[in-house]
Amino acid sequence: MNDIVRELLAKHGSLPVSVDQISDDADLYDAGLSSFASVQLMLALEEHFDVEFPEHLLNRKSFSSVEAIVAALAEITGDQQAA
Amino acid sequence: MSSSKSFLDQLFESRILHASGVDGLYARSGTFEDVVSRFETFALTFGEHEITEAMVFPPGMPMADFETSGYMKNFPQLAGTVHAFCGGDHDHMGLLQCMAAGEDWTKGQEATQVALIPAACYPLYPILARRGALPENGAYVALQSYCFRHEPSKDPARMQMFRQREYVRVGTEDQAMAFRETWKERGQEMMKRLCLPHEVDIANDPFFGRGGRMMGASQREQALKFEMLVPINSVESPTACMSFNYHMDNFGKAWDIKLQDGSPAHTACVGFGLERITLALFRHHGLDVAAWPEDVRKALWG
Numbered sequence: 001m002n003d004i005v006r007e008l009l010a011k012h013g014s015l016p017v018s019v020d021q022i023s024d025d026a027d028l029y030d031a032g033l034s035s036f037a038s039v040q041l042m043l044a045l046e047e048h049f050d051v052e053f054p055e056h057l058l059n060r061k062s063f064s065s066v067e068a069i070v071a072a073l074a075e076i077t078g079d080q081q082a083a
Numbered sequence: 084m085s086s087s088k089s090f091l092d093q094l095f096e097s098r099i100l101h102a103s104g105v106d107g108l109y110a111r112s113g114t115f116e117d118v119v120s121r122f123e124t125f126a127l128t129f130g131e132h133e134i135t136e137a138m139v140f141p142p143g144m145p146m147a148d149f150e151t152s153g154y155m156k157n158f159p160q161l162a163g164t165v166h167a168f169c170g171g172d173h174d175h176m177g178l179l180q181c182m183a184a185g186e187d188w189t190k191g192q193e194a195t196q197v198a199l200i201p202a203a204c205y206p207l208y209p210i211l212a213r214r215g216a217l218p219e220n221g222a223y224v225a226l227q228s229y230c231f232r233h234e235p236s237k238d239p240a241r242m243q244m245f246r247q248r249e250y251v252r253v254g255t256e257d258q259a260m261a262f263r264e265t266w267k268e269r270g271q272e273m274m275k276r277l278c279l280p281h282e283v284d285i286a287n288d289p290f291f292g293r294g295g296r297m298m299g300a301s302q303r304e305q306a307l308k309f310e311m312l313v314p315i316n317s318v319e320s321p322t323a324c325m326s327f328n329y330h331m332d333n334f335g336k337a338w339d340i341k342l343q344d345g346s347p348a349h350t351a352c353v354g355f356g357l358e359r360i361t362l363a364l365f366r367h368h369g370l371d372v373a374a375w376p377e378d379v380r381k382a383l384w385g
Contacts, residue, residue, distance in 0.1 A: 035302070
């Protein structure tokens with residue numbers, strides 16, 4: 001799941017740096033992720049995993065790092081292994 | 084004001100506003116406009132020595148600048164663009180036939196270079212950007228414009244075409260933030276002098292769709308927007324009559340407005356909904372302006 005998140009982050013995150021240079025726990029907003037790009041990423045994740053982010057996960061925190069995104073997806077899919 | 088008639092119907096009956104047949108599109112009476120104009124004069128007594136210049140915009144802005152603003156990313160449901168007939172004789176004939184037959188005659192209309200202004204400060208930014216780097220003290224502009232938002236409603240405080248008076252601060256992050264905090268205080272002082280019940284609360288813009296819910300949550304988490312809420316059409320859902328916004332460097336980046344050191348400018352604005360404030364005054368002080376409380380008369384009539 002981590003690889004797919006990184007792939008979609010590279011494609012939709014409009015980040016000024018390469019995703020490879022960003023650690024799993026690095027703050028994506030500090031790395032240049034805009035609110036709008038995080039929405040694009042959210043929609044891409046929903047499409048890829050065929051899920052819908054629930055209301056309580058539609059916030060900045062859910063998209064604040066690669067590991068936060070993976071944790072949010074794990075919660076949605078109920079796949080605790082993935083986290 | 085306790086009446087089974089809606090506030091909008093009361094305004095129509097007392098000929099303060101005139102219905103047009105389209106929700107949110109009303110003619111204003113002389114009385115209504117007099118209050119708008121007196122409020123504007125009153126508002127301009129606050130911070131008048133800080134203003135570096137004033138501007139009034141027509142209701143339309145260049146389509147290219149509208150695109151740059153990113154409005155279609157966030158609020159496509161509210162936007163209005165101007166389209167016009169650009170055909171020849173045959174197209175004209177077809178158009179008239181369509182109209183006569185009651186069919187959709189607008190299909191052939193083509194986009195012009197004009198979009199309706201969605202928020203009063205949008206046309207300002209490209210003008211500032213074209214001047215090159217900002218002066219050291221930045222810019223502090225008082226402006227006014229008609230705005231359009233496609234949200235037909237029976238709530239008189241939610242018009243489709245309305246005016247915003249704004250003060251806009253363009254400069255460093257500190258200048259923009261200090262400006263917004265000052266205006267949160269001044270806004271409350273203004274409301275006190277107008278004897279209107281009010282409350283400042285954190286807010287978010289009506290971003291479109293599910294993604295928009297995240298944008299809204301993000302805006303709240305970052306405390307970027309505050310509103311001055313006044314009950315107008317309902318007590319449960321008071322109306323935002325002023326807003327105090329910090330845009331970070333979003334507009335500075337979008338339009339390439341630079342500080343002296345070349346970094347993108349930060350912007351903040353305070354917006355007064357002129358129709359909304361006027362409606363709030365009618366709602367709370369009655370439909371007869373001559374009978375408004377003395378303090379309010381003093382603030383607006385001097």
